Amino acid sequence: MARIISVHSFRGGTGKSNTTANVATLLAAEGHRVGVIDTDIQSPGIHILFGLAGHEIAYTLNDYLWGRAEIGQIARDITPNLEADLRGRLFLIPSSIKAGDITRVLREGYDPEVLTRGYRKLVEELQLDVLMIDTHPGLNDETLLSIVISDVLAIVMRPDQQDYEGTGVTVQVARKLQVPKMWLVINKVPEIFDAADVKSRVEQTYGCDVAAVMPLTNEMVTLASSGIFALRYPQHRLTTLYRQVAAALMG
Amino acid sequence: MLSTIDRLIILKSISIFSETPDDVLVEVTSQLKDHTVNTGEVIFEKGELGDCLYIIVEGEVRVYDGERTLNHLGERAVFGEMAVLDPAPRSTSVMATTETRLFRLDRDSFYRSIGGRVEVLYRIIHILCQHLRLRIDDSAEDYKYMMQFARVTAAAVAVEAGAYESSSLDEVASRTDALGQLARVFQHMAAEVYAREQRLQQQVQALQIELSAAKQQRQVAEITETTHFQDLLAKASSLRAIMEGTKE
Numbered sequence: 001m002a003r004i005i006s007v008h009s010f011r012g013g014t015g016k017s018n019t020t021a022n023v024a025t026l027l028a029a030e031g032h033r034v035g036v037i038d039t040d041i042q043s044p045g046i047h048i049l050f051g052l053a054g055h056e057i058a059y060t061l062n063d064y065l066w067g068r069a070e071i072g073q074i075a076r077d078i079t080p081n082l083e084a085d086l087r088g089r090l091f092l093i094p095s096s097i098k099a100g101d102i103t104r105v106l107r108e109g110y111d112p113e114v115l116t117r118g119y120r121k122l123v124e125e126l127q128l129d130v131l132m133i134d135t136h137p138g139l140n141d142e143t144l145l146s147i148v149i150s151d152v153l154a155i156v157m158r159p160d161q162q163d164y165e166g167t168g169v170t171v172q173v174a175r176k177l178q179v180p181k182m183w184l185v186i187n188k189v190p191e192i193f194d195a196a197d198v199k200s201r202v203e204q205t206y207g208c209d210v211a212a213v214m215p216l217t218n219e220m221v222t223l224a225s226s227g228i229f230a231l232r233y234p235q236h237r238l239t240t241l242y243r244q245v246a247a248a249l250m251g
Numbered sequence: 252m253l254s255t256i257d258r259l260i261i262l263k264s265i266s267i268f269s270e271t272p273d274d275v276l277v278e279v280t281s282q283l284k285d286h287t288v289n290t291g292e293v294i295f296e297k298g299e300l301g302d303c304l305y306i307i308v309e310g311e312v313r314v315y316d317g318e319r320t321l322n323h324l325g326e327r328a329v330f331g332e333m334a335v336l337d338p339a340p341r342s343t344s345v346m347a348t349t350e351t352r353l354f355r356l357d358r359d360s361f362y363r364s365i366g367g368r369v370e371v372l373y374r375i376i377h378i379l380c381q382h383l384r385l386r387i388d389d390s391a392e393d394y395k396y397m398m399q400f401a402r403v404t405a406a407a408v409a410v411e412a413g414a415y416e417s418s419s420l421d422e423v424a425s426r427t428d429a430l431g432q433l434a435r436v437f438q439h440m441a442a443e444v445y446a447r448e449q450r451l452q453q454q455v456q457a458l459q460i461e462l463s464a465a466k467q468q469r470q471v472a473e474i475t476e477t478t479h480f481q482d483l484l485a486k487a488s489s490l491r492a493i494m495e496g497t498k499e
Contacts, residue, residue: 004494112486116493124496139474141483148487149494168467173474177487192449 002123005249006150006179008135008143009157010166015187015214016156020134021049022230022242023249024090028079029230030246031087032129035075035122037061038095039135039142046134047094049228051081061095064118071118072125084231091126112145119149130250139173152249153179154211158188159198164205171206183211183248191215211248212241253308255280261354265306265327267374268365275365282360288347294331296344301334302358310351316343323348332375335361396430399423403434410441417442 007023009016020036028034038046038061047057057076063069075091082090123131133150135143147153153174157163167184174182184206186198195213203210217238223229230239253261258280262268268276286305288294295301297316307328314322314330321343324330330345335358365371402423409415423434474480492498 001495112483112490113493116490120494120496141479144480144483145490148483149490165467165470168464169470169474172467172471176471176475177484192452194449 002128002131003152003250004119004131004133004150005152005154006133006135006146007154007156008147008170009137009155010139010170011162012137014156014158014163016137017046017049017134018229019154019156019185019187019242019245020132021046021228023246024130024132025082025086025228026230026243026246027130027250028086028088028090029084033089033127034130034132035091035093035126035128037093037119037122037131037133039133039146047092050078050090050092051227052076052078052092052094057094061093065114071122075122075126082228082231088129091128093122112141115142115145116149139170144173144177147174147177147179150179152181152183154183154185154245154249156185156187159186159190159193168206171208182208183245184208185211185214185245187214188216189213209248211245214238214241258283258354261306261308261327265329267329267371267378269374270370271365271368275368278364279356282364283354283356286353286355288351288353290347290349292347294345294347294353295341297342298340300338301331301341302338303355304329304331304335304361306354306356308352308354310347310349312345312351313348314343314345329378332378334358336375399426399430403430403437406437406441410444415441
């Protein structure tokens with residue numbers, strides 16, 4: 001049975017997609033067959049991190065939701081795109097980046113059961129070990145559904161006031177949905193903070209384990225959305241922390 | 252009173268007269284005036300108009316400028332020679348540190364008896380050069396001191412601007428004097444202030460996490476009390492069963 005991992009953040013800009021992309025890549029490097037679902041339908045972007053241009057995407061998650069394509073047709077094997085020696089495989093299920101499609105999804109919504117069956121089929125057809133769901137910020141319908149069907153929920157947050165509040169809300173909502181395991185990832189932490197102190201304060205506040213305290217580094221800022229950090233800087237301490245997150249989510 | 256012979260012996264032992272013939276020095280001895288000062292007595296003060304030089308027969312004097320001692324001079328030393336050559340105010344003050352016996356030679360007597368003696372002038376120039384060299388060294392040291400002091404001031408400004416680097420004071424801190432100590436204390440204090448600031452910042456943020464609890468409860472209720480959430484909760488086990496493959 002594949003492990004279903006949702007990666008969420010209450011607000012945008014926390015580095016959620018970057019975290020998902022890096023953890024997924026590291027898991028694939030270890031030999032896992034990993035699927036990444038981009039349900040961040042309102043602002044797609046994870047495909048850019050995997051070096052996939054918008055015009056290269058033939059079918060998207062939206063086509064599946066409207067019955068225009070089978071889920072196997074929209075899953076893209078992006079292992080070759082990464083130009084790295086990965087022992088496993090990495091698949092991306094992109095969402096539509098066309099404005100019209102985005103509006104339609106927002107207007108019509110989608111059936112949670114259709115989407116869940118889609119996930120299940122995807123796991124079976126691609127023989128996935130891990131399915132990572134990159135959710136939309138906030139707590140909308142798709143996100144709540146993702147949490148319901150996940151084995152693990154990772155919440156990415158920054159050490160600032162708005163994220164503290166939003167993360168608190170997410171943690172409590174996820175508990176009501178009975179997600180089996182929750183991890184917090186504290187991202188973009190200014191180097192002036194003591195990581196151990198941040199970890200213990202956050203754990204104490206939310207009663208929830210912290211998988212890693214990720215520093216805000218110049219290298220990450222420079223790389224921004226142009227690639228997978230863990231592949232570009234395999235020896236960097238941030239990569240070590242991504243590995244730590246990957247191990248936590250699989251453990 | 253010393254005899255002419257005694258005076259001659261003393262003069263001969265003084266470096267500026269070491270190459271002057273005895274007959275000339277005998278004439279000088281007749282021009283010398285005896286002068287005895289008590290412990291702590293000021294012989295002349297900086298800024299006074301001087302018209303004589305002094306030779307220490309016995310005792311010791313302190314050459315100083317304000318609070319700062321420039322030199323201690325003992326037997327057979329000459330001081331005040333600049334006033335004889337250049338009628339300008341005294342550049343330093345001199346005080347006896349013990350009961351001191353001096354010979355005093357007035358400018359007029361000096362010129363009359365030995366003013367034309369090249370070897371005497373040569374020795375005096377030599378002494379002046381030594382003084383000048385000491386002054387230059389002092390000035391260079393003063394300048395370096397001021398520059399290093401300016402670094403401490405600059406460090407204080409940098410602390411305020413948040414651009415302070417502790418290493419900027421390493422050189423000053425290696426001094427063994429009071430300025431070095433100031434720099435070391437400053438480095439220590441700046442590190443303390445920085446650490447305290449960091450602790451405070453973290454405490455403030457941690458405190459704010461606590462404060463938002465009531466607001467969070469409201470936001471959670473806004474989501475969990477919707478019909479959509481309740482529907483999803485009702486369907487949850489069915490959806491999990493689909494995912495696990497136990498329900499078609």
